[in-house]
Amino acid sequence: MKILICKEGGLNNFLKLTRKGGSCFVLIPKAAYIILGLFFITQFSYADDLHYINMLIGDRSAGMGGAYTAISDDPAGCFYNPAGIAFAASTNLSASVNAFNKSIKTYKSPLRDINGKSLDWEQESSTLLPNFFGMVRKIGTGYLGISYAVPDSTLKRQRQMFHNIQSAFDNNNIDIYTININDSDETYLFGPSYAYPFSDSFSIGLSLYAYYRDMDVIRNQLLIFEQGQHYLSNFYETRRDWGLNPILGAIWEPFDKLAIGLSFSKIYVTSSDKETQSIYRNTLSEDYNGTNNILFTRTSFDNKPKFPLKSSLGVAYFYSSRFLLSGDIIYYDSIGEKEALLNFAIGAEYYFTEALAARFGLYTDLANTPSLSSMRVNQYEHIDIYGLSGSLSYFNKNTGITLGMAYGYGDGEAQVISDDSTIQDTETQSLTVSISASYNL
Amino acid sequence: MKKQIFFLSSMLFSLLLGLSFAGDFRNRVSSFKSDYSNLADIETEIKFGRDLAARILGNYHILENDKINYYINLIGKAVSLHGRRAEIRYYFAVLDTNEINAFAVPGGYVFITKGLLKEIENEAQLAAVLGHEIAHIESRHVIKELKIRGDKNSAASGLAALIGGSTGSFKGAFTQMLDNAADILFKRGYLIKDEIEADRLGILMASVAGYDPSALKILLNKVKHFESGSKAQASDHPFYNVRIDEINNTLKANGLWGLTSALVKERYHENINL
Numbered sequence: 001m002k003i004l005i006c007k008e009g010g011l012n013n014f015l016k017l018t019r020k021g022g023s024c025f026v027l028i029p030k031a032a033y034i035i036l037g038l039f040f041i042t043q044f045s046y047a048d049d050l051h052y053i054n055m056l057i058g059d060r061s062a063g064m065g066g067a068y069t070a071i072s073d074d075p076a077g078c079f080y081n082p083a084g085i086a087f088a089a090s091t092n093l094s095a096s097v098n099a100f101n102k103s104i105k106t107y108k109s110p111l112r113d114i115n116g117k118s119l120d121w122e123q124e125s126s127t128l129l130p131n132f133f134g135m136v137r138k139i140g141t142g143y144l145g146i147s148y149a150v151p152d153s154t155l156k157r158q159r160q161m162f163h164n165i166q167s168a169f170d171n172n173n174i175d176i177y178t179i180n181i182n183d184s185d186e187t188y189l190f191g192p193s194y195a196y197p198f199s200d201s202f203s204i205g206l207s208l209y210a211y212y213r214d215m216d217v218i219r220n221q222l223l224i225f226e227q228g229q230h231y232l233s234n235f236y237e238t239r240r241d242w243g244l245n246p247i248l249g250a251i252w253e254p255f256d257k258l259a260i261g262l263s264f265s266k267i268y269v270t271s272s273d274k275e276t277q278s279i280y281r282n283t284l285s286e287d288y289n290g291t292n293n294i295l296f297t298r299t300s301f302d303n304k305p306k307f308p309l310k311s312s313l314g315v316a317y318f319y320s321s322r323f324l325l326s327g328d329i330i331y332y333d334s335i336g337e338k339e340a341l342l343n344f345a346i347g348a349e350y351y352f353t354e355a356l357a358a359r360f361g362l363y364t365d366l367a368n369t370p371s372l373s374s375m376r377v378n379q380y381e382h383i384d385i386y387g388l389s390g391s392l393s394y395f396n397k398n399t400g401i402t403l404g405m406a407y408g409y410g411d412g413e414a415q416v417i418s419d420d421s422t423i424q425d426t427e428t429q430s431l432t433v434s435i436s437a438s439y440n441l
Numbered sequence: 442m443k444k445q446i447f448f449l450s451s452m453l454f455s456l457l458l459g460l461s462f463a464g465d466f467r468n469r470v471s472s473f474k475s476d477y478s479n480l481a482d483i484e485t486e487i488k489f490g491r492d493l494a495a496r497i498l499g500n501y502h503i504l505e506n507d508k509i510n511y512y513i514n515l516i517g518k519a520v521s522l523h524g525r526r527a528e529i530r531y532y533f534a535v536l537d538t539n540e541i542n543a544f545a546v547p548g549g550y551v552f553i554t555k556g557l558l559k560e561i562e563n564e565a566q567l568a569a570v571l572g573h574e575i576a577h578i579e580s581r582h583v584i585k586e587l588k589i590r591g592d593k594n595s596a597a598s599g600l601a602a603l604i605g606g607s608t609g610s611f612k613g614a615f616t617q618m619l620d621n622a623a624d625i626l627f628k629r630g631y632l633i634k635d636e637i638e639a640d641r642l643g644i645l646m647a648s649v650a651g652y653d654p655s656a657l658k659i660l661l662n663k664v665k666h667f668e669s670g671s672k673a674q675a676s677d678h679p680f681y682n683v684r685i686d687e688i689n690n691t692l693k694a695n696g697l698w699g700l701t702s703a704l705v706k707e708r709y710h711e712n713i714n715l
Contacts, residue, residue, distance in 0.1 A: 073467055089472050090588050137617060257466045318466040351470045395471040398590045440472070440588060 050380060052310070052332055053343060053365040054152040056389060057132050059097050059402040059436035063391025064347025065361020067326040069314025070251060070261035074438065075134025078147035078193040081249035081263040081312070082205030085136045085143045086195035095438040097132040101125070101153070103408075103430035110416045110424050114164045114173050121416065123158040123181065131434070136193075145193035145207070156183040167225070176224040185215040189245055201253035211243035211267050225284070233280035241305065243269035261314040267307035274301040308332040308340070308368075322351040337380070338368040347389075355396065361389040365408060372413045377421050383412030383428055391434075400438040407431050472588065482590050483528055486581065489589055490548020493622050497536075497544065497552060504535040504555055512712035516564060517551060517571040523646040524579045531575065541664055543570050544626050545577035545639075547584050558713050560664055564705035567713075568650060569657035572643030579642060582635040583622050633680050640684055641691045653704050654697035658688045 056062035058076025068076065072084020075095045103125045109118035134147030158181035165174040188211075195205030217237040224230045249263030277298045309332070316326035327346045334340040347361035365387060369380040391404030407430070414426040504510065510533070517533035529549040536544075539556040546552070551574045553567075561567050577583070625631060631639070640657060648654040665681040692698040 087467055089468055138621070259467075321466075321468055321470045349469075354470045357469070357471060393471075398588060400471065 050338075050367050050369050050383070051365045051385060052308075052330075052341075052368065053363065054154075055099065055101060055131060055150065055432060056363075056406050057097075057149050057151060058134075059095055059132075059391065059400075059404065059434070059438060060349070060359065060393070062097070062406060062432075062434060063359030063361060063389055063393075063402065063404045064326060064349060065345040065363040065387070065389050065406075067314060067328040067345035067347035067361055067363070069249070069263055069312040069326075069328045070259040070316035071314070071324075071326055072249070072251065072261060075136050075145060075147055076132065077195075077205075078134050078136070078145040078207050079132070079149050079151075079189070079247070081251060081261045081314070082145065082193040082207040082247055083195050083203045083249040083251040083263070084261065085145050085193060085205060086197040086203035087251065087259075088136050088138075088143060090440045095132065095134050095436060096130065097434055097436035098129070099131040099432050099434035100128045101430065101432040103154070103428065105426065105428040107414055107416050108425040108427070110422075111162060111177070112166050113162070114166055119162055119165075121158065121160065121179070123156055125154045125156045127153045127155050129153055129186075132436075142194055142196040143205075145195070146191075147193065147207070148188070148190040149209075150186060150188055152185065152187040154183065154185050156181060156185075169225070172225050172227045172229075174223050175226050176222070178220075178222045180218075180220040182218040183216070185217075186213070188212045188214075191245075193247075202251070204248075204250045206249075207245075207247040209245040209247065211241070211245045211269070213239065213241040215239040229283045231280070231282040231284060233278070235276070235278045237274065237276045239272070239274040241269050241272045243267055243271075243304075257318045259316045259318070261312070261316070263312045265310040265312070269304040269306070272302060272304045274303075275299070276301075306335050308335040308338065324349050332368065339370055341366045341368055355394060357393045357395070359389075359391045359393075359404075361406075363387045363389070365410070367412065372415065372423050374421060374423060377415065377419050379415050381412060381414030381426055383410040383414070383426055385410030385428065385430075387430075398440050400440065402434075402436045402438070404434040404436065405432065406434075485589060486584050487529075487548035489584070489618065489622070490546045490550050490578075493619055493626075494546045494548075494550040494552075496619055496623060497546065497626075501536040501538055501552075504537040506535070509535055509558075509713060509715075513553065513567075513571075516568055517575070520568050520572045520646050520650050521575050523649045524575055526579050529578060531578075533571065543574050545574035545583075546626070547578060547581065547589075547622070549578060551575065551578070555715060557664075559715050561660060561709070561713070562663075562706065563656070564709040565647070565652040565656035565703060566660040567709060568647040568652040569643055569660065572645075572647040572650075573639045573657065574643070575646065576639040576642035577631065577635065580635070580638055582631055582639070583625055586625065586632065586635070587618050587621055589618055633683065636680070636684060637687045640688050644688065644691055644697070645695065648695075648697055648700075648702065651703055653702040654692055654700055656704070658685055658692075661685055661688075 053066065056066045057079045058068070060074060061068035061071070061076040061080060066080070068080040070081070071077070072081040073087040073089060075085070077084035105123045107121040110121055111119040113119060129150055131150040131153070132148065134145060136143055136145045158179055160179050162177040163175065165177050167173050189209040191207065191209040193205060193207040195203050197203040215238065217235070219235045221233045222230065245265060245267045247263055247265040249261065251259055251261045253259045275298070277296070279296050311331045312328055314326060314328040316324060318324045325346070325348050328344065330343040330345070332341050332343075343364045343366055345361060345363035347359065349357060349359045351357045363386075365385040367382045367384055369382045371382050372379050385408045387406055387408035389404065389406035391402050393400050393402040409429050411425065411427045413423045415422065416424055513533045513535055517531055521531045531549045531551060533551045533553070535558065536552050536554045538554050540554050541556040541560060543551070543553040543557055551571060553570060553574075557570065558567075561570065630636075644654055644657055647656065661681055661684060689698070
């Protein structure tokens with residue numbers, strides 16, 4: 001009766017009937033097809049595969065918008081540019097960052113009620129987690145680092161109930177439409193770094209992170225029609241990826257007060273285990289009368305997702321011992337359906353006193369998807385995000401405490417209804433508040 | 442083609458290494474905090490020095506000669522009375538080695554080698570050497586270079602520990618600091634600016650105690666031949682000519698140039714009979 005075949009992981013869900021690249025086909029009864037096409041979600045991104053900078057890493061670095069490739073002289077350098085830890089101000093450093101992140105994404109007017117009033121979908125995500133820990137120590141001539149970073153973490157929730165929604169069926173609108181989404185997706189990086197200073201002003205470093213991604217997607221929808229029929233769907237996806245993320249970097253200080261950093265990073269997934277289950281039941285279709293009105297599918301995948309090469313070029317100008325400026329250009333090459341893009345970040349740091357410093361940063365987090373076309377369906381959303389960040393640090397003896405924040409805003413377009421060419425304006429906002437401690441021994 | 446690529450790569454790498462500026466412009470003002478005076482800092486310094494002294498005594502034996510050790514302590518404590526740190530109790534000991542060196546360990550521990558005592562000609566030179574080492578401790582040269590500070594009695598430190606989970610990193614780092622301090626004392630040596638400061642303060646302390654202000658200069662001129670071509674550890678006092686120039690400046694600036702005071706040669710040899 002029904003066959004679900006998906007060739008690829010990524011952003012599929014069982015509601016996507018077709019997509020560019022033909023990655024997912026669902027053969028279902030005609031009546032159910034219509035319903036799915038009208039009411040169900042297409043490609044919500046999961047953690048956020050559609051952007052590359054989902055959470056700024058580190059304490060000092062995050063306050064500077066992530067413009068850290070040419071600085072990197074503390075444990076956060078293990079993530080941004082491992083060559084930088086060779087310029088650590090102390091032979092022993094450690095840092096620990098705890099961050100709370102909240103984001104809201106609003107898809108505008110995917111539904112209308114029977115009076116023609118448009119209704120928005122809202123998804124929220126809140127996470128509180130230790131998003132970075134790192135230590136750097138001098139070992140002989142070189143510097144050894146150990147660090148742990150969570151560059152992406154979401155606990156996405158959507159719990160909305162709509163009443164009296166228009167449907168495509170004459171005289172059979174929807175009394176109640178309930179949508180529940182519970183997605184969790186976290187990416188962890190952990191491993192050693194080593195930097196070797198070839199001279200007082202040139203170093204090369206390598207981080208060898210283990211990569212682990214843990215994702216669970218749970219989505220439930222219930223529609224009750226005014227003539228008594230209902231449609232119920234449940235979708236569950238779990239995914240565990242393991243891999244390696246080597247980061248190779250170099251820093252050169254060609255002139256007084258100037259540093260140039262270059263780093264390359266790429267994630268290689270070595271094993272991927274993904275499984276989906278979907279259940280749906282409807283009473284709209286004659287095909288589903290009686291005992292056959294529940295469909296269950298279960299599919300396993302072992303395709304390994306691919307990631308682009310990330311190339312970062314940074315420049316930092318250390319104007320004085322109180323003030324510095326930095327800027328990064330980050331290039332991601334194209335891979336699969338994801339387009340090549342450039343992100344930018346600039347940051348500044350100023351010490352009011354020996355004990356108090358402030359930082360400020362601006363950054364872009366552009367979408368790796370193409371702009372949407374009104375002539376196509378089932379397209380990835382495209383939202384370019386622009387962010388600002390700041391932090392205040394208080395230093396006392398060998399410790400520093402930093403309170404930081406980052407705010408990102410983006411608007412763009414999405415197609416949340418499967419097989420429907422309507423494009424929804426979409427807005428996203430995120431706020432991250434972090435508190436961190438560093439030891440300088 | 443491969444040769445050309447290799448050549449160009451080599452040229453580029455040489456350029457990176459050669460045409461570069463070696464500066465300390467990365468240092469932020471937060472690392473310049475000079476307040477080391479609270480109780481936690483002093484306790485940490487003394488504990489650190491005690492552990493480091495124990496490590497030194499794991500590698501060297503104290504000369505088993507009570508008379509010499511007593512004499513060294515008398516002279517050292519006489520000089521240290523003119524120092525600035527009343528909270529430090531000084532201990533002086535002779536290491537039973539023919540290496541030519543003296544060590545100042547944070548917290549008040551001063552070691553001088555049997556080899557150096559053999560080179561010293563009078564009590565004024567001994568006082569100058571001990572004054573130099575006391576000055577390293579007075580000025581917290583190792584402590585400042587390694588940025589060793591107390592880790593308690595601070596609300597901010599407590600909050601940082603809460604955020605960071607524990608102070609385990611501090612304790613682990615403390616152990617590694619001992620390695621780094623030993624590296625300074627036995628291999629790399631002090632920063633030249635610290636050596637110059639120790640010379641200046643050591644001369645002033647020994648002079649105020651009544652010893653000849655030129656004693657250190659004369660001794661340095663005598664032992665500087667150990668700087669090269671010898672395995673003796675006198676190499677931890679590099680840049681002898683620079684130091685001697687600076688000593689001359691110190692003598693002139695403080696009205697000590699040309700002054701002659703007590704050398705006390707006889708008493709030295711009565712007590713130091715090696």
